[in-house]
Amino acid sequence: MTWRYLRLCLKYYILSPPIWGWAIGFMMFWLLLGYIDIGSFIKNVSKYIPSREALTDAALAYTAAWFGSVAIVALSSASVSLCKRLFAASMSIRYLTKYSKLRAHSIYLQNVVGFLVLCLFISSIMLATTVTLYSKGFSIPMIPKNVWGLYLTIIATGLLYYSFSETLSNLVLVLRKPKAETLISYLPLILSIGLIYSAINVDLGYVNIVSPFNAATILMIHYYTGKNPPISAYASLNPRTVSPVLPWISLIAWIIAFSLASIAMIKKQRGVSIEELATESY
């Protein structure tokens, strides 16, 4: 198996302007907004939380909520690029699996690994930015309580977005609706923003577990704070919590469901003509 394809995938991601612009630059801007808001957060909560220890917990929860939501939206931005790329490459993959030593599973594996590396790269930048800014803002170190758990969640979230993107790009081919490609590619981002930003201030209850994007977010908050995942508004002072097992089950179930759907659609899709494939950036 040749790994040159993986190296090229990584090179493409690292040099991709949409990744740097939207998934990294724009999301760092959102983290900056959270940092700017720290002053008013301290002013509001200090009225209700007199002890310094409780205030530290609240600060960590605030930081974790910002990191969790921004990291997930950043990964969903990356998945928009992935979705477009998988759609545009659909014909080449058909050729290569027939007439080269690259097998379908090898291309699939290298695509997954490449995207996971990208997710870890983006999340690490978000984490470093969060720790630096929010530690300065609260004047206490805002280090995640369980970094390994956090990275495990990031890897699972990467798998979720990969399988979702693969499903969506193949859905365009199966439905033979190439003109809907742009709208469908943005679904991961639209759903993530809608569901996660709603959950910050609104009590979505068990939607936080059923929705894979929210399940991933509350797991990140869980590993960042060391407390059970919140299922009411993330930004509230005493959110209702659940066991981390439930969001894990949800996340894994969605990954399996999207993976099976994408494999079924890969087998079913019969391609579209080159005239119908998007050509931008190729």
Add this chain to the structure above:
Amino acid sequence: MPIEFRDVYAGYRRREYVLKGVTCELAPGTLLLGPNGAGKTTMFRTILGLTPVAKGTLLIDGKSVDEISGACGVASANLGEVWRILPATVDDLAKLYIDAVGGDYDLFRSIIETFKADRLLGKKLSRLSAGERRIALNALALSLRTRYVLLDEPFENLDPRARAAMLKLVLENSSRIIMNTHATWLLDKLSGWRVLLVVGGKVFGPIEAAKLLNLGIVEGVAEDALLVLNLDDRKVSLVEGRGTPLSRMDSLDRLYEVFLT
């Protein structure tokens, strides 16, 4: 064993076939000649597995195209969709595909140098002019050194100097190339090639390239017709010694002008 189409119907939409019962054999040194939209490129796409065969059988070296997998060194093409795995530079694509399919990177570089086109190596295909893109795609396809190199309109958008250099390259590699075009200006350069005429999703022929030059086109079904072509709902005949000489047409798209004269 060549590439064999047996009553092949192919297309992207149900019951809207581009190829409508194609039966023919393609071997290196074959030229598919036909007007735009006739189905020439779709024949190539079908061979490459990009367009599904809806009905009939397509055999590549005796094996059904649907069953082919991991067949390195069998087929390559200068079709853009083959090279869209990533929006990478031309040089990166060459290295990736030569690594995966097999081929010769030195040959790729020497073809690029023939056209004095080193500048395009560091660019993405989308950033190239139409002529540069054609040179890059032809070089990529030829450098894979496959048994069948499918060249789709390899002279399109090339300036006269590049066109001459490309023709030389095609002739040097004619034992591997199956080519399609709607241009007829090159017929006299391809003596020894066999020509299949592709019109309206059907294939007619074969006929020798040298012989084709002496033929004329007349409307209707002529008694002495060597070949009768269906153009939409009308017919034209290829005949010897009369009619509009095929050699005078720069492009087979002008076939339809027969009805205007």
